[in-house]
Amino acid sequence: MTRPFIAARGMNVFYGDKQALFDIDLDIEANKVTALIGPSGCGKSTFLRTINRMNDLIANCRFDGSLQIGGQQVYDTAVDVVALRAQVGMVFQKPNPFPKSIFDNVAYGLKIHGLASSKSELQDRVEWSLKSAGLWDEIANRLDQPGNSLSGGQQQRLCIARTIAVQPKVILMDEPCSALDPIATAVIEDLIDSLREDYSIVIVTHSMHQAARISQRTAFFHLGRLIEAGDTTQMFTTPREEQTQNYITGRTG
Amino acid sequence: MINLTKQAGFDLARRHRAEQRFQWAGRLAILTSLAFLVFMTGSILIDAAGVVRRTQIAVAVDLKSGLVDPADITSASFGAILKSGLRAQFPEVSTRRQKKKLYNLVSPEGSFEIKRQVRDDPALLGGVQTLWLTASDDLDLYLRGKIDTSLPENRRRISNAEVTWIEELQQAGQIRRVLNWGFLTGGDSREPEIAGILSALIGSLFSLAVCFSLSFPIGIGAAIYLEEFAPKNRISDLIEVNINNLAAVPSIVFGLLGLSIFLGYMGLLRSSPLVGGMVLALMTLPTIIIAARASLRSVPPSFKEAALALGATPVQAVFHHVLPVAMPGMLTGAIIGMAQALGETAPLLMIGMVAFIVDLPQSILEPATALPVQIFLWADSPERAFTEKTAAAIIVLLIFLIAMNLIAILLRRKLEQRF
Amino acid sequence: MKNAHIVARFDEDLSKIKTRILEMGKLVISQIKDASAALERLDASEVDRLIATDRRINGMNKDIHNRAERLIALRQPVALDLRQAILPINMAGELERIGDHAKSTAKLARKLSDAGAGEQVMRMVQEMSVLLQTMLAQALIAYSHSDIKLAAEVREADKEVDRLNKAVFAAALQAIRQSPAEAEALVRLILLARNFERGGDHVVNMARHVHQIVTGEDLKASS
Numbered sequence: 056m057t058r059p060f061i062a063a064r065g066m067n068v069f070y071g072d073k074q075a076l077f078d079i080d081l082d083i084e085a086n087k088v089t090a091l092i093g094p095s096g097c098g099k100s101t102f103l104r105t106i107n108r109m110n111d112l113i114a115n116c117r118f119d120g121s122l123q124i125g126g127q128q129v130y131d132t133a134v135d136v137v138a139l140r141a142q143v144g145m146v147f148q149k150p151n152p153f154p155k156s157i158f159d160n161v162a163y164g165l166k167i168h169g170l171a172s173s174k175s176e177l178q179d180r181v182e183w184s185l186k187s188a189g190l191w192d193e194i195a196n197r198l199d200q201p202g203n204s205l206s207g208g209q210q211q212r213l214c215i216a217r218t219i220a221v222q223p224k225v226i227l228m229d230e231p232c233s234a235l236d237p238i239a240t241a242v243i244e245d246l247i248d249s250l251r252e253d254y255s256i257v258i259v260t261h262s263m264h265q266a267a268r269i270s271q272r273t274a275f276f277h278l279g280r281l282i283e284a285g286d287t288t289q290m291f292t293t294p295r296e297e298q299t300q301n302y303i304t305g306r307t308g
Numbered sequence: 309m310i311n312l313t314k315q316a317g318f319d320l321a322r323r324h325r326a327e328q329r330f331q332w333a334g335r336l337a338i339l340t341s342l343a344f345l346v347f348m349t350g351s352i353l354i355d356a357a358g359v360v361r362r363t364q365i366a367v368a369v370d371l372k373s374g375l376v377d378p379a380d381i382t383s384a385s386f387g388a389i390l391k392s393g394l395r396a397q398f399p400e401v402s403t404r405r406q407k408k409k410l411y412n413l414v415s416p417e418g419s420f421e422i423k424r425q426v427r428d429d430p431a432l433l434g435g436v437q438t439l440w441l442t443a444s445d446d447l448d449l450y451l452r453g454k455i456d457t458s459l460p461e462n463r464r465r466i467s468n469a470e471v472t473w474i475e476e477l478q479q480a481g482q483i484r485r486v487l488n489w490g491f492l493t494g495g496d497s498r499e500p501e502i503a504g505i506l507s508a509l510i511g512s513l514f515s516l517a518v519c520f521s522l523s524f525p526i527g528i529g530a531a532i533y534l535e536e537f538a539p540k541n542r543i544s545d546l547i548e549v550n551i552n553n554l555a556a557v558p559s560i561v562f563g564l565l566g567l568s569i570f571l572g573y574m575g576l577l578r579s580s581p582l583v584g585g586m587v588l589a590l591m592t593l594p595t596i597i598i599a600a601r602a603s604l605r606s607v608p609p610s611f612k613e614a615a616l617a618l619g620a621t622p623v624q625a626v627f628h629h630v631l632p633v634a635m636p637g638m639l640t641g642a643i644i645g646m647a648q649a650l651g652e653t654a655p656l657l658m659i660g661m662v663a664f665i666v667d668l669p670q671s672i673l674e675p676a677t678a679l680p681v682q683i684f685l686w687a688d689s690p691e692r693a694f695t696e697k698t699a700a701a702i703i704v705l706l707i708f709l710i711a712m713n714l715i716a717i718l719l720r721r722k723l724e725q726r727f
Numbered sequence: 728m729k730n731a732h733i734v735a736r737f738d739e740d741l742s743k744i745k746t747r748i749l750e751m752g753k754l755v756i757s758q759i760k761d762a763s764a765a766l767e768r769l770d771a772s773e774v775d776r777l778i779a780t781d782r783r784i785n786g787m788n789k790d791i792h793n794r795a796e797r798l799i800a801l802r803q804p805v806a807l808d809l810r811q812a813i814l815p816i817n818m819a820g821e822l823e824r825i826g827d828h829a830k831s832t833a834k835l836a837r838k839l840s841d842a843g844a845g846e847q848v849m850r851m852v853q854e855m856s857v858l859l860q861t862m863l864a865q866a867l868i869a870y871s872h873s874d875i876k877l878a879a880e881v882r883e884a885d886k887e888v889d890r891l892n893k894a895v896f897a898a899a900l901q902a903i904r905q906s907p908a909e910a911e912a913l914v915r916l917i918l919l920a921r922n923f924e925r926g927g928d929h930v931v932n933m934a935r936h937v938h939q940i941v942t943g944e945d946l947k948a949s950s
Contacts, residue, residue, distance in 0.1 A: 109617060114540060141619035151610035153629055163628070164618040214614070221618065264803060291805045293943030304808045305737070306730045 060085035060255050061106060061225065066120035068101055070113065075101045077279045079120070083272070088247060088256045090270035090287065092263055094302065097276040099259045103227050105129075106257065107143040108136050124225065141168055144218035148230040150210035152202030152217070157194055160202045160213055161185060164221040180220060188216035189246050208239025212246065219250070226250065228258040232265065244269045263303050267291045275299045355699030362488040362501060363443040363451055365414055365477060369393035369422060370436050381427050386419040390441070398473060409470055413477075415442040417502045442490075443483070445501040445693035447474060451483070454692070465692075491700060495666040496682065500693035503686070505704050507665045511581055511676030512650060512708070515661075518585020518672055519592060519649050524642050526589075527596030531638070534597070535604040536612075536626045555594035562591040563658030571659060579660040579675035587655045592645035599641020603634040636723040643716035647709050653680040679705045732808075740798050741808065744791060744815050745871070751787040751819060752867040754780065755826050756860050759926070762833035763856035766919075767849065769836055777833040784826040791819040810943065814936040818870070821929040821936075825863065828922040832856075835919055839912055848899045848916045855891045855923040858884065862930045870937045881934040888927035895920035 059082030068076040076098045083089045091099035101110065108129065110116045122129045129139065141164075152160050161181040164170070171177035181198075185191040190212045194205065202213055211231055218226055228247070232240040247256060247269050260266050266273050267287060274284035275298075283296045294300045301307070314320055369389050376384040394410050395401065401410050415421075418441040425439055426432050432439075446465045449455050451474070455466055466474075477483050494504025538544045566587035570576045576583050607630045615625035656662070661677050662685065669676040677685070679701065686698040732738045758780055765773040798804065798812045862884050869877035899913045899920075935946045 107617060109613070112613075112616070137619050137621055139619075140617055145617035147610060147613065147617075149610060151608070151614045153611060153614065154633055163615070163620075167618070167620050167624055167628075217614075217618065263805065267805065292809070294806055300806055301730060303805050305733050307733060 059083060060125060061257070062121075062123045063102075064121040064123075066102075066105070066118070066122055068098075068105055068110065069117040069119070071115045075279055076105075079281050081274055081281055081284055083255065083257055085255045086251055086253075087271040088251050088258060088269050089272040089274065090266035091257065091259045091274050091276060092261075092266045092302070093276035093282075095261075096278075098279040099274075099276045100229055102276070103229055103257060103259050106225070106227055107140050107145055108134075109145065111136060141221055142223045143225045143227060144221065144223035145227040146211070146214050146218055146229070146231045149234050150207055150214055152205070152210050152213050155202060156199045157185075157202050157205070157213060158198040161216050161220050164217060168221055170221060184216040184220035185213075187219055187250070188212045189242070189249075190216055206239070208235050208242055211235060211239070211243055215243075215246065215250075219254070223254065225255045225257065228256065230259055230261055233261060240265070263291075275302060277302070352699045352702050355696055356703050358448075358452060358454075358693075358696040359488055359491050359700040361485040362490065363448040363483060363485050364440040365443045365447070366438050366440050366482040366484075367393045367414065367418075368396065368436055368438045370396075371426065371433050372435070376426065376433055378430060378433055381430070382423065384423075386422045386426075390414065390419050390422060398476075406469060409467060410473065412444055413447055413470065413473065415444050415499055415501050417442055417497070417499055440484070440486075442501055445499065445691060446470075448501060449692060450474065451485070491697075492704075495668055496664060496677070496685075497666060498664075500689070500691045500697055503694070503697055505679070505682065505701050507668050508677050508679050508682035508701070509704065509708075510668055511584075511661065511665065512678040512680075514581030514669060514672045514676060515584040515588055515656075515678055516646055516650060518582055519588040520642070520646055522586060522589035523592045523596055523645065527593050527642070527645075528600050528638055530593075531597045531600030531604060532626060532631070535601045536630065537622065551594050551597055555598060558654070559591050559652050560654035560658060562587055563655030565590065566655060567658045577673055577675075579663045579677075581661075581669065581672040581674075581676045581678075583659050584656050584661045584676070584678065585672070587659055588649035588652060591652065591655060592642075592649050595645040595648060596638075596642050599644065600634070600638045603637030603641060604630060606637065607633045636720040639719050639723070640716045643712055643719075647712050650709060650712065651680055651705065653678075653684055656681050657684075679708065734802075737798075737802050737804075737808075740794070740802070741811055744794050744798070744812070747787065747791050747794065748815050748818055748822070749867055749871055751784060751791070751822050752863060754784055754787070755822050755829065756863050758784065758826055758829040759832070759856055759860050759863075762829040762836075763853055765833050765836045766839070767853055769839055771837045774833045774837055778830055781826050781830040785823055788819045788823040792816050806943070807940070810940045814940050818933050818936050821933050825859075825926045825929050828926045831922060832919060835915060838915065845899065845902060845909060845913050845916050848895055848902060848913065848920075851891055851895050851898060852916060852920050852923065855888055855895070855920060855927075858888055858891070859923050859926050859930065862888070862927065863933075866930050866933045866937065869934060870940075873937070873941045875938050875941050878934040878937040882931050885927045885931045888924055892920050892924040 061083035063079050063081045066076060066079040066081075067074060079098075079102065081102075091102060093099045104110045105118065105122060106124070106129065110118070118130050124139075124143065128134070153163060155163070158181055161184050162171075162177055165177055165180055171180055182191065185194070190209060193209060194200075203210065205213060211234075215226075215231075231247075232243050235243065244265065247258065250256060251271075258266075258270065270287045272284065273287045273290040275282045275290070275294075275296075277298055283290065283294060283299045285295070290299065291303060294303065311317075314324075367390065370393065371389065375389060391407075391411055394414070395407070398410055401407055421441050422439055446455070447470075450457075450466050450471070455464055457464070457466075457471065461467055474483070490502055491504050493506055494502060495507035497503040534544065534547065538547075566583060570583045570586055571578055576586075611629040611633065612625045615629050616622065620628065656678050661675075662681055663675045663677055664685075665675060665677050683698055683701045683705065686694045686701060732741075758777060761773060762777055765771070765777070795812050795816050799809070802808075804812050862881050865877055865884075866881045868874065869881060896917055899917045903910045903913050932947075939945050
């Protein structure tokens with residue numbers, strides 16, 4: 056087994072008095088797609104947002120325990136969240152391109168982090184990102200058009216391109232296909248599979264079948280607890296826990 | 309069988325009647341308010357109609373070089389020259405009282421008008437010239453039939469003798485009515501026939517410029533900090549409540565504040581657009597902050613989230629993504645605040661912008677007045693002709709307001725079209 | 728009901744497949760029974776009816792296949808549900824093959840005129856038939872109740888069938904030596920015993936499927 060890239064140990068997260076995650080131990084391996092599944096409010100999104108500390112934006116959100124990325128504590132006073140988020144990218148549920156041109160959307164991260172030293176380098180990296188996101192062929196001749204003129208699926212791929220432009224180590228995805236039709240979903244799923252070679256991907260999904268299709272590892276959350284985590288094949292054929300079985304087969308239990 | 313008609317039941321008849329009642333009530337309300345609006349604008353327009361033209365009298369004046377020194381035109385006594393010109397036209401006038409009435413046909417400004425014409429064209433010197441001079445307000449009113457000649461002579465502004473002179477002048481073609489550009493290009497005056505709005509307009513513009521350049525950056529800055537960065541706790545709640553309350557504070561209170569702080573404590577210039585603008589800025593700040601915060605709040609949080617997730621700092625996220633989207637709304641709010649300030653009289657009265665300003669102010673440090681104050685002053689004047697001036701000034705103010713709102717709409721359209 | 732699916736129709740479809748397998752199994756058992764009885768009495772009159780019933784069994788196999796296919800296509804079951812949808816296809820296949828053996832058993836009644844020297848062999852074959860019926864019935868109960876212990880017993884019982892098969896072979900060989908004239912009938916009985924032995928293997932496979940449905944573990948792959 057490969058060494059885990061992200062490791063949570065005894066992780067608790069609170070929103071005010073309400074505890075959202077209870078004592079989570081979870082390993083996320085590098086260059087794999089890890090799917091987080093579970094019913095609404097089970098804490099899977101909370102777990103995802105803990106990884107790049109987006110929960111910091113929520114007042115009175117408290118973290119307790121240990122969460123390491125590549126051996127470094129994420130919740131440490133020495134950690135700069137800007138540096139963290141530059142290396143742990145995120146794609147959201149609803150495609151949210153900036154109200155700017157396609158080019159500017161992808162170039163934004165490069166610009167703020169000063170990752171391109173010249174205009175031509177900027178253009179090259181934007182092109183590379185759009186190609187990696189499988190969007191280049193569709194929009195190469197209209198880079199100056201607004202990002203939200205694209206279709207939903209294209210917008211989501213633009214958001215993925217924007218994220219990979221800064222070349223993070225990890226990409227977090229929060230139900231990236233929930234607003235898309237099945238064809239656009241399939242395109243994104245294929246893209247996620249190809250991105251796996253270069254990035255570690257953690258994806259929250261409501262669709263168990265999507266988790267089964269695209270992930271190598273699956274973690275099942277229920278009521279703030281991690282019920283079961285394992286290889287996706289095993290989780291979807293012979294889950295160890297009855298709760299998992301009930302959830303993935305759609306039973307009330 | 310399925311019944312899809314009105315007879316299907318479901319209490320349809322009563323529900324449709326209620327629907328109709330409400331719609332008619334709404335239409336009636338709109339009609340009523342429209343009627344009031346038409347009445348108001350109509351009466352103002354009718355009142356202001358008299359300002360469009362002014363009456364002029366042609367007077368033959370003797371500008372022999374002996375009376376006027378070409379090297380020093382200003383020192384000549386044009387008043388005397390005018391009077392002698394009038395006397396020459398009506399030699400039969402002899403008594404002091406009658407003479408005075410004769411002189412009053414021409415506006416007191418008449419002698420200055422001769423001076424200006426001579427200065428602009430020195431060739432006029434050296435002979436008898438027939439010059440067009442502004443007639444007095446009474447003459448103007450008489451010509452437009454605003455003076456009831458059926459009243460006894462001692463109860464009206466124009467005596468029988470004056471009426472005869474006017475008729476004589478009319479027959480000689482020495483009275484004409486011309487477009488009154490002076491209203492738009494001149495300053496205030498004690499004489500309604502030559503009083504103009506420009507000095508007040510410029511005063512208003514200067515005040516608004518000061519007001520905008522102070523309240524916009526301060527207001528936007530405060531709004532951004534409060535909305536995007538300030539920790540949400542009791543103190544920020546308290547500040548929010550207070551800002552909302554400040555927006556409802558009567559403007560005269562801000563005037564008092566300006567009087568005691570800007571004039572009393574800081575000792576700034578009285579009556580100046582600088583202080584006026586500062587007071588108006590105080591007054592518009594709450595409006596701008598509230599509008600700007602509402603505008604910021606309406607920006608989808610997803611933009612900020614996306615920027616933060618990419619590793620932008622909070623300030624970068626706000627300035628690169630939230631602000632551009634919120635800008636049209638902020639500008640609209642600011643312009644509405646400015647429009648409010650434009651119509652404000654009370655705080656300006658408190659800081660002395662009620663001065664009688666004839667000359668056009670050249671900078672924000674010179675004493676000035678403002679449009680609404682000018683309207684107030686004219687409405688307060690006893691001369692009959694000032695009623696028309698008041699109405700005309702109101703129209704200028706309204707046009708100014710409409711123009712500002714138009715700018716607000718155009719700006720919003722233009723900024724919103726960017727993606 | 729505990730562990731009910733949120734979509735009630737899904738549970739209904741699954742249980743209908745189960746019912747069909749049980750019905751098919753019952754029919755196959757009675758088919759074996761009737762065929763064995765016809766053979767014992769050397770009564771050819773029943774054979775046509777048995778062949779007709781076998782066609783019905785084949786039809787049931789097809790029906791179960793179609794139902795399972797439709798369920799998988801429309802509901803995309805996973806884990807236990809998926810196994811409950813897929814394995815009945817195999818089980819129906821096994822049942823269909825046991826049915827075929829019953830049919831050929833019945834056909835033999837036409838060909839044998841008199842047991843004669845093979846009487847003892849015939850008795851042993853009948854014993855195999857009864858054992859097979861019991862095993863099949865137990866396998867169906869195990870399937871119906873998801874009882875993996877019973878399924879394991881069924882697999883164990885097959886050893887007895889294998890033993891009987893070997894005994895039939897030895898006894899028939901002995902009889903051929905004693906009365907070579909009856910060799911043909913005795914060879915046919917040997918083949919018949921092999922039929923039942925095969926039938927036992929099919930029942931064992933069914934018991935394995937039951938185990939796999941319940942645990943997800945494929946016994947054939949692991950052993």
